[in-house]
Amino acid sequence: MHAPFNRCVECNDVIGHPVCSDCLSEKMRLFVAEYDARLAKSINSTAIYGSSLCIFCGQNMALCPHCYSKDIYLFLHQKNKRIAREFLTRFDFELRKKFN
Numbered sequence: 001m002h003a004p005f006n007r008c009v010e011c012n013d014v015i016g017h018p019v020c021s022d023c024l025s026e027k028m029r030l031f032v033a034e035y036d037a038r039l040a041k042s043i044n045s046t047a048i049y050g051s052s053l054c055i056f057c058g059q060n061m062a063l064c065p066h067c068y069s070k071d072i073y074l075f076l077h078q079k080n081k082r083i084a085r086e087f088l089t090r091f092d093f094e095l096r097k098k099f100n
């Protein structure tokens with residue numbers, strides 16, 4: 001998959017604060033592991049290459065942090081609602097407006 005420059009493949013917004021799903025999933029796994037180590041293992045990164053560069057590791061990316069967090073949130077919400085709620089307080093990429 002390839003995205004037009006600097007736009008998210010999912011929401012088509014300009015990615016203003018690029019953090020790739022590898023970097024985010026690492027933080028999210030650590031967070032979920034505090035509650036449920038097995039669930040934490042099922043959080044995977046979604047590598048989609050585009051022309052935005054992650055501000056932490058510099059790799060190409062095309063899915064904005066908001067969309068990636070939303071996917072993980074919806075996944076957690078199915079598995080464990082309490083963790084999903086905590087997740088919103090930690091990784092709030094404007095998700096709370098939508099889900100709270």
Ligand SMILES: [Zn+2]
Binds near residue numbers: 064066067
């Ligand atoms: Zn997006």
Ligand SMILES: [Zn+2]
Binds near residue numbers: 020024054055057059
């Ligand atoms: Zn990164």
